Amino acid sequence: MNNSKFIDRIGWPRLIIAAFLVLLLILAQISGLGVQGLISDTFRRYGQYGVLVLAMVPGVQCGIGLNFGISLGIVGGLLGALISMELGPEFWVGMGAPEKLIPLFTILLALVIGAAFASVIGIGYGILLNRVKGSEMTVSTYVGFSIIAFMNIAWLILPFKRGDLIWTIGGSGLRTTLTLENSFGNVFNRFLAFKIPHTEIEIPTGLWLFFFGACFLVWLFLRSKVGMAMSAAGSNPAFARANGINVDKMRILGTAISTAIGAVGIIVYAQSYGFVQLYNAPMMMGFSCVASVLIGGASIRRANISNVLIGTLLFQGLLTLGLPVANRIIPVANLSEVMRLIISNGIILYALTKSGGGKNA
Amino acid sequence: MDPQYVLKMENISKDYYGNRVLKDVSFCVKPGEIHALMGENGAGKSTLMNILFGMPVIHETGGFEGTVEIEGKPVKIASPQDAMKYGIGMVHQEFMLIPGFTVTENIKVGREITTPNLFSRIFGKSIETLDGQAMRTDARRALDTIGLGIDEYARVAGLPVGYMQFIEIAREIDKTGIRLLVFDEPTAVLTESEAERLLAAIRDIAAHGIAIVFITHRLNEVMEVTDRITVLRDGELVTCLNTAETDMAQIAELMVGRKMEGQLETMAEGRVFSGSPVMTVRDFSVEMPGERVKKIDFDVYEGEILGIGGLAGQGKLGIPNGIMGLYEAEGEVTVSGEKLDLHRLGDALDKGIAFVSEDRRGVGLLLNESIRDNIVFTAMQTKKQFLKGKLLNSRAAGAHAQEMVQQLDIRCTGIQQTAGSLSGGNQQKVCLARALTQNPRILMVSEPTRGIDIGAKKLIIELLRSLNRDSGMTIIMVSSELLELRSICDRIAIVSDGTITTVLRPNDSDAAFGLAMSGTVSKEEGERE
Numbered sequence: 001m002n003n004s005k006f007i008d009r010i011g012w013p014r015l016i017i018a019a020f021l022v023l024l025l026i027l028a029q030i031s032g033l034g035v036q037g038l039i040s041d042t043f044r045r046y047g048q049y050g051v052l053v054l055a056m057v058p059g060v061q062c063g064i065g066l067n068f069g070i071s072l073g074i075v076g077g078l079l080g081a082l083i084s085m086e087l088g089p090e091f092w093v094g095m096g097a098p099e100k101l102i103p104l105f106t107i108l109l110a111l112v113i114g115a116a117f118a119s120v121i122g123i124g125y126g127i128l129l130n131r132v133k134g135s136e137m138t139v140s141t142y143v144g145f146s147i148i149a150f151m152n153i154a155w156l157i158l159p160f161k162r163g164d165l166i167w168t169i170g171g172s173g174l175r176t177t178l179t180l181e182n183s184f185g186n187v188f189n190r191f192l193a194f195k196i197p198h199t200e201i202e203i204p205t206g207l208w209l210f211f212f213g214a215c216f217l218v219w220l221f222l223r224s225k226v227g228m229a230m231s232a233a234g235s236n237p238a239f240a241r242a243n244g245i246n247v248d249k250m251r252i253l254g255t256a257i258s259t260a261i262g263a264v265g266i267i268v269y270a271q272s273y274g275f276v277q278l279y280n281a282p283m284m285m286g287f288s289c290v291a292s293v294l295i296g297g298a299s300i301r302r303a304n305i306s307n308v309l310i311g312t313l314l315f316q317g318l319l320t321l322g323l324p325v326a327n328r329i330i331p332v333a334n335l336s337e338v339m340r341l342i343i344s345n346g347i348i349l350y351a352l353t354k355s356g357g358g359k360n361a
Numbered sequence: 362m363d364p365q366y367v368l369k370m371e372n373i374s375k376d377y378y379g380n381r382v383l384k385d386v387s388f389c390v391k392p393g394e395i396h397a398l399m400g401e402n403g404a405g406k407s408t409l410m411n412i413l414f415g416m417p418v419i420h421e422t423g424g425f426e427g428t429v430e431i432e433g434k435p436v437k438i439a440s441p442q443d444a445m446k447y448g449i450g451m452v453h454q455e456f457m458l459i460p461g462f463t464v465t466e467n468i469k470v471g472r473e474i475t476t477p478n479l480f481s482r483i484f485g486k487s488i489e490t491l492d493g494q495a496m497r498t499d500a501r502r503a504l505d506t507i508g509l510g511i512d513e514y515a516r517v518a519g520l521p522v523g524y525m526q527f528i529e530i531a532r533e534i535d536k537t538g539i540r541l542l543v544f545d546e547p548t549a550v551l552t553e554s555e556a557e558r559l560l561a562a563i564r565d566i567a568a569h570g571i572a573i574v575f576i577t578h579r580l581n582e583v584m585e586v587t588d589r590i591t592v593l594r595d596g597e598l599v600t601c602l603n604t605a606e607t608d609m610a611q612i613a614e615l616m617v618g619r620k621m622e623g624q625l626e627t628m629a630e631g632r633v634f635s636g637s638p639v640m641t642v643r644d645f646s647v648e649m650p651g652e653r654v655k656k657i658d659f660d661v662y663e664g665e666i667l668g669i670g671g672l673a674g675q676g677k678l679g680i681p682n683g684i685m686g687l688y689e690a691e692g693e694v695t696v697s698g699e700k701l702d703l704h705r706l707g708d709a710l711d712k713g714i715a716f717v718s719e720d721r722r723g724v725g726l727l728l729n730e731s732i733r734d735n736i737v738f739t740a741m742q743t744k745k746q747f748l749k750g751k752l753l754n755s756r757a758a759g760a761h762a763q764e765m766v767q768q769l770d771i772r773c774t775g776i777q778q779t780a781g782s783l784s785g786g787n788q789q790k791v792c793l794a795r796a797l798t799q800n801p802r803i804l805m806v807s808e809p810t811r812g813i814d815i816g817a818k819k820l821i822i823e824l825l826r827s828l829n830r831d832s833g834m835t836i837i838m839v840s841s842e843l844l845e846l847r848s849i850c851d852r853i854a855i856v857s858d859g860t861i862t863t864v865l866r867p868n869d870s871d872a873a874f875g876l877a878m879s880g881t882v883s884k885e886e887g888e889r890e
Contacts, residue, residue: 224751228734229742238724241687242716243739244707302729 010310011297013350017314024321031328036200038321044189045316047207048272049292051214052265052285053312055258056293060303061222062254063234063247064129066293069140070286072125073118073262075151080114081267081276082174085183086162107184107271114263122259126252137300141286148283155278178276185274207272214264219305221257230254235301288340291315291347318343366433367392367540367572368413368449373427375408375419382408383425386598388591390541395563395573397583397604399616400593406576409593410543414444414451432540448540450533452547458525460518465493465500467517468532474499503531506569507562526559534566542566543574548582560586580609592616631866632851634662639835640803645692647676647683654679655859656692661803661837666829668850668867669839672878676859677839678719681805685709685716687724697802710743715801717792719808719839721785725792728781732773733762735780735791740798765794769824786817793824804828807839818845825849843874 029035052070059067084106092102125143132139156173160166164182167173179185191206221227233240233250240247266285270276293303296311323339368390375383383405390396400406411418412425415438419425428435431447438444458467474496475481475489500513509527511520517528526547533542544563548556564586567573575587583590584604592599592615599615638660647654654676661667671677683690686706694701702708709716718724727735737758740746747758762776769790773783780791789809796804806825810818826849828834840846846853847867854864855877862877 220752223753225741225745225748225753226751228738228753232727232730232738235729236723236727238720239727241706242685242718242724243742244686244710245742246706 013295014297014310014314017295017318021314021317021321024318024325027325028321031325033324033328034200038324040200040202042313042317042320043202044204044207044272045320046313047189047204047211048269049288049316050211050265050308050312051268052262052289053292053296054211054214054218054305054308055261055265056289056298057218057222057258057303057305057308058230058254058261059258060293060298060300061227061231061234062251062258063237064126064136064140064251064255064258065300066137066290067140067255067258067262068137068286068290069125069144069147070258070262070265070289071144071282072121072147073259074266074282074285075147076118076121076259077110077114077263077266078151078270078276078278078282079117080112080263081110081270082158082160082165082178083113084110085165085178085180085276086160088162088183103184103187107187107267110184110267111264114267115260118260118263119256122256123252125259126255129255130248130251144286145283148280152279174278176277176279176281178278180271180274180276184271187271188268189272204272207268210268214261215305215308218261222304226253287348288315288344291344294350295347315344315347366390367431369430369433370409370413371428371430373409373412373425373429375412375425377422381596383412383596386427386593386596388598389601390572390574391588392540392572393567393570394588395567395575395586397575397577397587397590398593399577399583399590399612404593404616405596406593407545408596410451410545410574410576413438413449413543415440445536448536448538449543450536450539450541451543451545452526452529452533453545458517458528461516463514463516464504464511464528464531465497465513467528468500468503468513468535469496470532472536499535500531503535506534507531507565508558509562521555526555527562530559530562530566534569534571539571541572541574543576545576547575548577548579556582580612583612584609628847629666629849629851629867631868632665634665634851636662639663639697640837641693641695642680642684643693645680645683645690645694647679647688647690649676649679649682649688652676652679652682653859654683654690654856657856657859657861659854659861659864661835663835664829664833665851666825666836666838666849668846668853669837669856670841670843670846670853670874670878671856673841675857677841677856678807679859680856681716681807681837681839682718684714684805707743710739710799713799713802715739715796715799715804717789717796717804717806717809719811721788721792721812722781726780726788729779731777732766732771732780732783732791733758733776736762736765736776736794736798739795740800743799746798761798762794765798769794770820784817785813786820789813789817789821790824793821797828801834803835803837805837805839808841809838810840810842810845822849847874 025035028038055070055073056067059065087109089102089106092105093099097105128143129136129139158174160174165174165178167175188206188210189204191209193202193204193206195202222231229240229245230250230253232243233245233247234254237247240250266282292311292315293307294311295315296307296309298304298307298311319340322343323335326339327335366389368388370386370388373383373386373388374381386405386409388398388409398406398409413429417440420439429438430436436447438447459470462470474492475486476492478490481489497513504511504513504527507527507530509524509531511524517525533539547559560582563573563575575583577583587604589601589603590607590612591601592612594616640661642657642659645654645657651674657680659667669677669680679688682688683703684694684701686703686709690703692703694703696712696714699712701712722728727738737747741748741753741758747754747761759776765771766773766776771783771787771790771794773787780788783791793806793809809821809825813821822845825836825838829836829849838846838850850867852864853867854861855874856862857878865873865877
C-alpha cells in the first residue's frame with residue numbers, strides 16, 4: 001500500500017529514468033570513464049541550469065503553459081550582464097569597494113539590471129500572451145525565436161565600448177563569446193566549494209545555495225495570497241473570476257516573474273560556464289528547460305518546485321552521463337549534440353502527449 | 362425468436378465508482394408503440410439510454426450487468442455506431458446540425474447517395490459524385506413523413522428553433538432500417554404549438570411501425586401520446602403500465618415516491634417578512650448567453666430564503682451570475698443600502714455576498730487543490746483572512762477547514778484530499794463551506810443539488826434550512842427543482858423568458874406554479890391591469 005503510494009507520488013517515468021541513470025553510472029565505471037568527474041559535472045550543471053528551469057514554474061502556474069519564450073528573459077539577463085561588465089571593476093574601485101568583493105558586486109549588479117529589464121519585457125510579453133489565449137505555447141516559441149533574431153542585430157549595434165567585449169577588428173559589435181574570467185566567472189561556484197572527502201567529487205556550494213534559495217523564494221511566493229490567486233487563475237480561470245481575481249493581470253504577473261527568473265537564470269548559468277554567449281546561443285535553451293521540468297513530473301497545467309529539483313537532476317544527469325557512455329559505445333564525432341537534441345526534444349514530445357506525468361498532488 | 366419486443370433490456374445494473382445508479386432495471390419496447398420513460402433528474406434514465414447506445418462513458422467505467430435483446434436476439438452494443446447498425450436512433454436535446462448546410466445536406470450527411478464517375482473508379486468511393494436529386498427526394502420523403510413543409514434546399518442557419526428539432530428527426534427516420542427512435546426531452550425548447558406538431562409527428566412515425574422511446578418531464582404530453590409508461594426512481598424500476606389505465610396524479614406520485622415520504626414532503630411555512638430589504642434589485646439585465654435576464658426588479662429581506670425557479674434557459678441562472686459580475690449586467694443592485702458596482706469583478710464579494718455556482722466543477726472548485734485551500738480561498742483573497750504576513754497561515758487554515766469538514770460532515774480522507782476526488786455531494790459541501798467561511802450577509806446558491814445523489818441532496822437542503830432557520834442567514838436559492846424550492850423557501854420568484862412572471866408562496870397550488878413557469882401568468886395579469 002505504502003509502496004504503491006510512493007510510486008504514485010514520484011511517477012513511473014521518474015523511477016525509470018533514475019534506474020537508467022544508475023545503469024549509466026555502472027556502464028561508465030565498466031568502460032573506464034572517470035565516474036567521479038562525471039558526477040562532479042552533473043552536480044555543477046544541476047545548479048547551472050536549475051534557475052532557468054525554475055523560471056518555468058510561474059509560467060505554468062499562471063496559465064500560459066510552458067514558457068518556450070524564456071529567451072526573452074535570457075536576453076534581458078544578457079543585457080544586465082553586459083552592462084555590468086561594461087562598467088567593469090573600475091566602477092566598483094571608484095566606489096571604494098574592497099577588491100575581493102568586486103566580482104560579487106559585478107554579478108549582483110548584473111542580476112538586478114537583468115531582472116529589471118526582463119520584468120519590463122515580461123509585462124509586454126504577458127499582454128501579448130493575453131491576446132492569444134489558447135495558443136500561448138506556439139506563440140511563445142516563435143516570440144522566443146524572433147527575439148533572438150532581433151537581438152542578433154542589436155548585439156552588433158549596441159554602443160558597448162569596452163575592449164574585451166567588442167570585436168578587436170572594426171571596433172564595434174559584441175563578440176559571440178565573452179569570457180568572464182576577469183569579471184564574475186564562477187563567483188557562486190567557488191563560494192564554499194569543497195570536495196567530498198576521499199573522492200574527486202566537488203560540491204559547488206555557493207551555486208547550490210543560490211539555486212535552492214531561489215527555489216525557496218518561488219515556493220514562498222506560491223504560498224502567498226497573490227501567488228495562490230495566480231495559481232488559481234492558471235488552473236481554473238472561471239473559478240478565479242468568481243473569486244474576484246483579475247485573470248489577465250495574474251497571467252501578466254506570472255509571465256513577468258517567469259521572464260525575470262529567466263534573466264537571473266542565464267546569469268547564473270554564465271557565471272558557472274565561465275562565458276557569456278550571445279547571438280544564436282540562447283536560441284534552444286528554452287527547450288531544455290521545458291524538457292527538464294516535464295521530466296520532473298510537471299504538466300502544462302501544473303508545476304511545482306519538486307518538479308524543478310527532480311527534473312533538472314534527471315535531465316542533466318542523463319546528458320552528462322549518457323553522452324560519454326554513448327560515445328564510448330558508438331564512437332562517432334558530433335554524436336553528443338545529436339543525442340542532446342534527441343533526448344530533450346523526445347522528452348518534450350513524450351511529456352506533452354502524456355500531459356499528466358506523475359501525480360503531483 | 363420473440364418478435365413481440367423490438368427492444369428488451371433485462372436486469373440492467375450499473376454503478377459509477379461504487380455509486381449504484383441502476384439496480385436490476387428491465388425495459389421493453391414493442392414495435393410501433395410510443396413508450397414513455399419517466400423519472401426525476403437522477404432517476405437513471407440517461408444512464409439506461411447511454412447503455413442502449415453503447416456510449417463510451419459506460420465502458421470506461423466498467424460496463425454494466427444485464428442483457429440487451431433486439432428483436433429477440435441478444436446483442437452487444439459496444440459503441441454508438443453499433444447502435445446505429447441495429448437501427449436505434451436518437452433525437453438529441455441540443456441540436457447536432459451544421460448551420461451552413463442545407464436541410465438536405467444535414468439530413469444526408471455521412472450517408473450521401475453517390476454515383477460513380479471517372480475519378481472515383483480510379484481513386485475510390487470517397488470521391489464519387491453526389492446524387493443531389495436522389496438525396497433531395499429522400500429528404501423530401503422524410504420531411505413529409507413528419508409533416509414539415511419547409512424547403513429541403515433551405516439553409517439550416519436562421520431557421521426557427523422548432524424546425525431544427527424536426528430536421529433532426531427527419532435525419533433519424535431517413536436512416537434505413539430504423540427500428541427504434543429515442544426522443545430525449547424533445548419538447549423542452551419548443552413553444553406550445555411546435556410541441557403540438559412534434560407530438561403529431563411522433564404519432565405518425567410510430568404509425569409507420571417504428572418504436573418510440575419518449576423521455577420527458579411533461580406529464581400531459583405523456584398522457585396524450587404514449588401507449589405505455591415505464592417509471593424509474595433512484596435507479597430502480599418502479600413500474601411499467603399502460604397509459605390508458607392510469608392518470609397524471611398516479612404517475613406523478615410514482616415518480617416522486619419516496620421523496621414525498623421523506624423530509625422534502627414538508628412544505629416551507631412561507632414566513633412573511635417586511636421592513637426595509639437587505640438587498641434591492643432594480644431594472645436588472647444580464648447578458649448571459651442562454652440565460653438572459655431582462656430588466657427585473659426584486660427585493661430580498663433579512664433572514665428569508667428567496668427562491669428563484671423556472672425552466673432551464675429562461676434566465677434564472679443569469680441573476681446570480683450577473684450580481685457577481687461574471688457576466689455583463691446593467692441596472693441597480695444595492696446591498697444594505699450600498700450600491701453594487703456591477704462592472705467591478707469582486708465587488709459583490711467585498712460587499713458580503715457569497716456565491717455557490719451552479720457549475721460546481723467548472724467554476725466552484727479548484728479540482729486539483731486540497732479541500733483546505735478550496736475552503737479558505739475566497740476568505741483569504743477578499744478578506745485577507747488565514748494569512749500570516751503575506752503567506753498562507755497553514756495552521757489557521759487547516760484548523761478552520763477541519764472545523765468545516767466536521768460541521769458540514771464532508772466525507773473525506775482528510776483536509777489535504779483534492780477536491781476533484783470527492784463525490785458530487787461532498788464537493789458541493791466544500792463549495793458551501795467556502796461561501797460560509799466568507800461569513801456573508803447574503804448567501805446565493807445556484808442549483809445546489811444538481812448532479813448529486815438523492816441522499817446528498819437531502820443533506821444539502823437540510824443544511825441550507827438550518828443555516829437560515831437556526832443561524833438567520835439570508836439566502837437566495839436558484840433551482841430548477843420546484844419541490845426543493847417549495848420545501849425551504851419563504852417566497853419563490855418564477856422566471857420565464859428573462860423576466861419574473863410572479864412571486865409565489867411555497868403552498869400555492871401546483872397549477873399556479875405550472876402556469877407561472879410557462880410564462881402565462883404575467884401576460885394575463887398584464888392584460889388585466
